[in-house]
Amino acid sequence: MDLWVTEYQTPALGFSCKSSETLRIEKTPFQDLAVVVTEQFGKMLLLDGMVMTTDCDEFVYHEMIAMVALNSHPDPRKVLIIGGGDGGALREVVRHPKVDKGVLVEIDARVVQASRDFFPQLACSFSDPKAELIIADGIKYIKEHKNEFDVILVDSTEPVGPAVALFSPEFYQSCFEALKEDGMLAVQSESPFFNSEVIQMVYGGISRCFPLTDLYLANVPTYPSGLWSFTVGSKKFDPQTIRSLSNQPLKYYNESIHKAAFNLPNFVKEIIGLDV
Amino acid sequence: MDLWVTEYQTPALGFSCKSSETLRIEKTPFQDLAVVVTEQFGKMLLLDGMVMTTDCDEFVYHEMIAMVALNSHPDPRKVLIIGGGDGGALREVVRHPKVDKGVLVEIDARVVQASRDFFPQLACSFSDPKAELIIADGIKYIKEHKNEFDVILVDSTEPVGPAVALFSPEFYQSCFEALKEDGMLAVQSESPFFNSEVIQMVYGGISRCFPLTDLYLANVPTYPSGLWSFTVGSKKFDPQTIRSLSNQPLKYYNESIHKAAFNLPNFVKEIIGLDV
Numbered sequence: 001m002d003l004w005v006t007e008y009q010t011p012a013l014g015f016s017c018k019s020s021e022t023l024r025i026e027k028t029p030f031q032d033l034a035v036v037v038t039e040q041f042g043k044m045l046l047l048d049g050m051v052m053t054t055d056c057d058e059f060v061y062h063e064m065i066a067m068v069a070l071n072s073h074p075d076p077r078k079v080l081i082i083g084g085g086d087g088g089a090l091r092e093v094v095r096h097p098k099v100d101k102g103v104l105v106e107i108d109a110r111v112v113q114a115s116r117d118f119f120p121q122l123a124c125s126f127s128d129p130k131a132e133l134i135i136a137d138g139i140k141y142i143k144e145h146k147n148e149f150d151v152i153l154v155d156s157t158e159p160v161g162p163a164v165a166l167f168s169p170e171f172y173q174s175c176f177e178a179l180k181e182d183g184m185l186a187v188q189s190e191s192p193f194f195n196s197e198v199i200q201m202v203y204g205g206i207s208r209c210f211p212l213t214d215l216y217l218a219n220v221p222t223y224p225s226g227l228w229s230f231t232v233g234s235k236k237f238d239p240q241t242i243r244s245l246s247n248q249p250l251k252y253y254n255e256s257i258h259k260a261a262f263n264l265p266n267f268v269k270e271i272i273g274l275d276v
Numbered sequence: 277m278d279l280w281v282t283e284y285q286t287p288a289l290g291f292s293c294k295s296s297e298t299l300r301i302e303k304t305p306f307q308d309l310a311v312v313v314t315e316q317f318g319k320m321l322l323l324d325g326m327v328m329t330t331d332c333d334e335f336v337y338h339e340m341i342a343m344v345a346l347n348s349h350p351d352p353r354k355v356l357i358i359g360g361g362d363g364g365a366l367r368e369v370v371r372h373p374k375v376d377k378g379v380l381v382e383i384d385a386r387v388v389q390a391s392r393d394f395f396p397q398l399a400c401s402f403s404d405p406k407a408e409l410i411i412a413d414g415i416k417y418i419k420e421h422k423n424e425f426d427v428i429l430v431d432s433t434e435p436v437g438p439a440v441a442l443f444s445p446e447f448y449q450s451c452f453e454a455l456k457e458d459g460m461l462a463v464q465s466e467s468p469f470f471n472s473e474v475i476q477m478v479y480g481g482i483s484r485c486f487p488l489t490d491l492y493l494a495n496v497p498t499y500p501s502g503l504w505s506f507t508v509g510s511k512k513f514d515p516q517t518i519r520s521l522s523n524q525p526l527k528y529y530n531e532s533i534h535k536a537a538f539n540l541p542n543f544v545k546e547i548i549g550l551d552v
Contacts, residue, residue, distance in 0.1 A: 004290065012315035014280065016290035039288035057469070060541075193333070193497050219495065219503040219541070221469050226502015227495040252541040254552065260539035263532040265336075265495070266525070276530065 005036050005044070007051050009224035010194055015051070017041060023118055028110035030162045035118045041222060043118050045086060047111070047157055051222045058088050058122065061188075063253040064218035064261070065230060066092035067246065069151045069186040070099070071258060072234075074243040076150045077101065080178065082138035082166065084155030085111030091125035093153070098244050102131050103149075105138045107162055139165050142174045149179050154187035159198060167198070169205040172233065176209040182236040185210065192217070192268045193225035203272045206233035214239050215272055216261035218252070229268070281312050281320070283327050285500035286470055291327070293317060299394055304386035306438045311394045317498060319394050321362060323387070323433055327498045334364050334398065337464075339529040340494035340537070341506060342368035343522065345427045345462040346375070347534060348510075350519040352426045353377070356454065358414035358442065360431030361387030367401035369429070374520050378407050379425075381414045383438055415441050418450045425455050430463035435474060443474070445481040448509065452485040458512040461486065468493070469501035472547045479548045482509035490515050491548055492537035494528065505544070 006016040017038035024035040034046040042055025053061065066089050070076045077100045079093045085106030093102035102125075106112055112133065115123040126133050134141065142152075152175050156163040165171055166187075175185045189195075189202040199215070207213040210233030220228045232239040240262050242255055266276040282292040293314035300311040310322040318331025329337065342365050346352045353376045355369045361382030369378035378401075382388055388409065391399040402409050410417065418428075428451050432439040441447055442463075451461045465471075465478040475491070483489040486509030496504045508515040516538050518531055542552040 006290075006292070010316060012294035014282075014290070014292035016282070016292060018288035040286060059543075217495075219493075219501070221501035221503065225495075225497035227497065249542070249552065251543045254542055254545075256539040257541055260536035263536035265528040265533055266530050267335075267527045269530075276525065 005038065005046075007046065007049055013224070015222070015224070017044065024114060026110065028108050030108045033110055033114060035114050044222070045114060045119065048161055050158060052157070053086050053088060053119070053122070054222050055119070055121070057221050059251040060218055060220045061223070061228065062088035062092050063250050065089050065153055065155055065186060065188055067250070067253045068216060068230065068239060068258055068261065069153065069184045069232060070096050071242050071244050071246055072237055072239040073151055073184050074237065076244060078149050079103070079151045079153065080105065080142075080149045081153045081155055082142065083157070083163070084153065086115040086119060087112070087122040087125040089153055089155045090131055091122060094125055094128040094130040099130060103134065104131065105134045105136050105141045107135070107137050109135045139171060139174070142171070142178045145178045147177070147180055150183055152179060152183070152185045154185070156188060158190065167201060167205070169208060172205045172209045176233070176235070179235060184235070184237060184239060185233040187231050189215070189229045189231040191223065191225040191227055192229055192271060193227060196271045199229055199231070199271050202231045206231055210234055212238060214262060215264060215268070217264065217268070218261060281314065283322065283325055289500070291498070291500070293320065300390060302386065304384050306384045309386055309390060311390055320498070321390060321395065324437055326434060328433070329362050329364060329395070329398070330498050331395070331397070333497050335527040336494055336496045337499070337504065338364035338368050339526050341365050341429055341431055341462060341464055343526070343529045344492060344506065344515060344534055344537065345429065345460045345508060346372050347518050347520050347522055348513055348515040349427055349460050350513065352520060354425050355379070355427045355429065356381065356418075356425045357429045357431055358418065359433070359439070360429065362391040362395060363388070363398040363401040365429055365431045366407055367398060370401055370404040370406040375406060379410065380407065381410045381412050381417045383411070383413050385411045415447060415450070418447070418454045421454045423453070423456055426459055428455060428459070428461045430461070432464060434466065443477060443481070445484060448481045448485045452509070452511070455511060460511070460513060460515060461509040463507050465491070465505045465507040467499065467501040467503055468505055468544045468547060469503060475505055475507070475547050478507045482507055486510055488514060490538060491540060491544070493540065493544070494537060
């Protein structure tokens with residue numbers, strides 16, 4: 001008998017994986033959490049029915065949310081991650097040779113626990129000497145920190161449930177204030193094919209706070225449409241220019257991908273109001 | 277009541293679209309053909325259960341299979357398309373200002389008919405004065421033509437059913453011989469995430485015939501993993517360099533996408549044996 005786990009990526013589009021085992025299913029104080037074993041992608045973490053990460057393709061998202069800002073900032077010593085409780089983005093941060101400290105602020109301790117229990121290749125980051133794990137509301141945390149971080153990464157779920165406030169202009173202003181005078185923010189900003197209004201909201205919100213705003217793309221097969229966007233806000237440094245050392249070895253990111261990721265298809269340029 | 281059409285992109289991965297209507301379902305002499313109306317992507321053409329094209333994302337595949345070779349060849353006057361019976365690649369070819377003649381050789385007349393009946397934005401190409409439509413076996417056709425074409429595009433299905441021979445070294449040698457002395461071949465070569473062995477077969481086969489071989493990528497949300505590869509074989513001209521005029525306007529392709537598409541993630545470089 002085949003068991004299938006289906007994410008409805010939109011109300012009209014289902015993404016179904018053959019599954020051999022359900023490792024965890026629970027209601028946390030913040031969301032529904034599940035970990036299943038899929039034949040196609042290995043272990044898969046879902047929150048509120050949406051695929052967050054899998055063994056087989058986690059490298060794309062985690063490398064690409066972290067490495068672009070880390071490598072375009074000349075001296076990314078202190079890095080803050082909001083969300084990202086699986087630890088994957090933190091893994092890339094603490095591996096970076098210039099980083100002294102990676103602080104991860106996750107609201108839901110059960111996400112961290114699921115990662116510790118089932119995703120050792122992600123959760124390994126929590127025990128790194130450079131890492132600090134804080135279970136707290138990222139919105140509140142960031143308001144209490146000013147002029148402190150070189151890079152901030154926002155590794156959120158979609159703008160539903162606990163993540164809604166992470167897509168607001170007020171939050172981006174708080175990020176701006178928590179960054180040092182040459183700091184850089186990178187956030188996941190959904191699919192250009194399915195979520196153009198989210199991209200416009202994020203790009204517009206960050207543009208209103210930061211002098212430099214830019215969008216880049218990566219290919220995540222378990223995310224809706226397979227094409228994912230990230231938006232960078234920078235106070236000083238052009239995020240398209242590489243200035244610091246790379247982690248090695250990586251599976252997706254390299255120097256030419258860093259630059260190529262900012263080259264947008266015409267329909268994506270149109271979403272953010274750029275000339276085609 | 278919701279009706280759903282599911283493509284099993286792999287034996288362990290289903291891609292399901294909510295569907296309001298089945299416009300056609302038939303067994304042609306070569307394959308199973310269906311046209312359905314989906315809520316997410318508009319009308320969708322399926323062959324042997326695999327999504328071939330949809331109203332909403334056809335632009336990516338058709339622009340990207342055609343424009344890279346057309347724009348890197350300095351004088352693409354005579355172009356041959358093998359397969360591509362929906363007419364989408366032919367549309368891009370005959371719109372190109374340097375093209376005098378676009379010949380399409382499709383084995384299955386019922387694919388052409390389905391396009392004429394349901395995809396007018398693709399089938400419009402058949403009535404272009406530059407276009408010639410031939411219903412014939414592409415393998416046989418290409419063996420009978422030598423030193424004739426500037427560019428050949430192979431717009432095939434997956435290497436199952438009638439398309440198997442379109443992935444063979446003998447076929448690439450026939451393409452080489454059908455091209456003029458500075459000609460260029462571009463073929464669809466499947467997903468780097470799911471079909472690495474197909475990419476190796478295509479890249480290896482083309483490399484054995486052509487002095488220049490290169491791989492480039494594009495994002496097609498209705499194809500497995502959303503990331504799709506194309507392989508170019510060239511007798512003389514570097515396919516990464518733009519030499520002739522572009523079609524305008526386009527929805528995906530632009531000059532920076534042309535160059536960026538050749539920048540490969542490390543795991544894709546490894547598939548084709550390039551240093552990372």
